[in-house]
Amino acid sequence: MEINIYQLIEGxxxxxxxxxxxxxxxxxxxxxxxxxxGVKDLIPVGDIDTAYRLKQENPDYILMGERGGIIQPGFDYxxxxxxxxxxxxxxxTVVHTTSAGTQGIVNAVxxxxxxxxxxxxxxxxxxxxxxxxxxxxxxxxxxxxxxxxADEDTLLAEYVKNVLEGNPVDFQSIRNFxxxxxxxxxxxxxxxxxxxxxxxxxCLSLDRFPFVLKVEPLGDALVRLQKINVTRGAETNDLIKxx
Numbered sequence: 462m463e464i465n466i467y468q469l470i471e472g473x474x475x476x477x478x479x480x481x482x483x484x485x486x487x488x489x490x491x492x493x494x495x496x497x498x499g500v501k502d503l504i505p506v507g508d509i510d511t512a513y514r515l516k517q518e519n520p521d522y523i524l525m526g527e528r529g530g531i532i533q534p535g536f537d538y539x540x541x542x543x544x545x546x547x548x549x550x551x552x553x554t555v556v557h558t559t560s561a562g563t564q565g566i567v568n569a570v571x572x573x574x575x576x577x578x579x580x581x582x583x584x585x586x587x588x589x590x591x592x593x594x595x596x597x598x599x600x601x602x603x604x605x606x607x608x609x610x611a612d613e614d615t616l617l618a619e620y621v622k623n624v625l626e627g628n629p630v631d632f633q634s635i636r637n638f639x640x641x642x643x644x645x646x647x648x649x650x651x652x653x654x655x656x657x658x659x660x661x662x663x664c665l666s667l668d669r670f671p672f673v674l675k676v677e678p679l680g681d682a683l684v685r686l687q688k689i690n691v692t693r694g695a696e697t698n699d700l701i702k703x704x
Contacts, residue, residue, distance in 0.1 A: 462594065462595065463478075465597070466619070467601045469604050469607050472599075473566075474569070476571060478596060479593055479595040481575075481601065482577055482578060483603060483617050484562030484578070484579065485614055486611070488559040488603075489579040490542050490581050492505075492557065493581050495545060499553075501550075501551070502554040503685060504556045504685050506556060506558045506563060508558070509526075509533065512558045516535070516556065522555070523553055523555045524536040526559045530560070540559050560606040562603050569599075576673045580617055580632075583621060601618075612644070671691055672691060
C-alpha cells in the first residue's frame with residue numbers, strides 16, 4: 462500500500478486512489494457531529510453561491526459553514542461543533558460549505574474514492590482503509606482556508622499513516638503539542654459564535670465516532686456524505702456497513 466500525504470488545494474488535485482480529505486478544525490469534525498445527530502442528507506459544496514441557491518430552491522434546507530472562520534449572512538450555523546453538538550437534525554438536509562474542507566472534496570477529481578478525515582473518527586478511517594486495502598492512499602491536509610498548512614491536519618495524516626504502517630503513535634503528545642506549542646493555539650483565543658474555544662476538545666475527541674463519511678453522487682453535480690459504520694474486529698465481509 463502506497464501512502465502519500467498532500468497539502469491544500471494542489472494536494473487535493475494530486476490525490477489518487479482512496480483519498481482522505483482532512484480538516485480537523487473544523488469542517489470534518491463538524492460533519493461527524495451532524496451525522497451522528499441524525500441528518501438525512503449532508504451536502505458539502507465548494508461554492509457559497511451554490512449553498513444560497515440550494516436554500517432558495519429548498520427553504521427547509523439548513524445552511525452551515527463559514528468563510529474566513531465567520532458564519533455567513535443567512536446561514537443557520539457556522540462551522541462549530543459546539544454549536545450543533547446537541548441539535549437534532551433528524552430528517553433534515555444540511556448544506557455545508559467551508560473555506561478549506563469542502564474545497565478539498567470538489568478538487569479531488571482524480572480520486573477513486575473520497576472519505577473525510579478528523580481525529581474524531583480516526584480509527585474508523587484506519588480500519589476502513591485496511592479493509593479496502595487499496596494500492597494507493599492519499600491523505601490530503603486542507604490547512605487554514607486551504608492556503609496555509611495547519612499542524613492538526615498534518616498530524617492526523619501522519620497519525621493515520623503511522624498506524625497503517627505499524628509505527629507507534631502517541632495521541633496525548635499530539636494533543637499537548639496542539640494545546641501548548643502549535644500556532645493553532647490561537648484557535649483557543651477566538652471567542653465568538655463562529656469558533657468558540659470549546660471546539661478544541663470536541664475536535665480532538667479521539668475515536669468518538671465509529672464511522673466514516675464517504676462522498677457519494679447525489680445528482681445535479683452535487684454530492685452527499687454517506688455514513689458508513691465500521692466495526693473493529695469484525696470479519697472482513699462484515700466490517701463495513703452503510704448506515
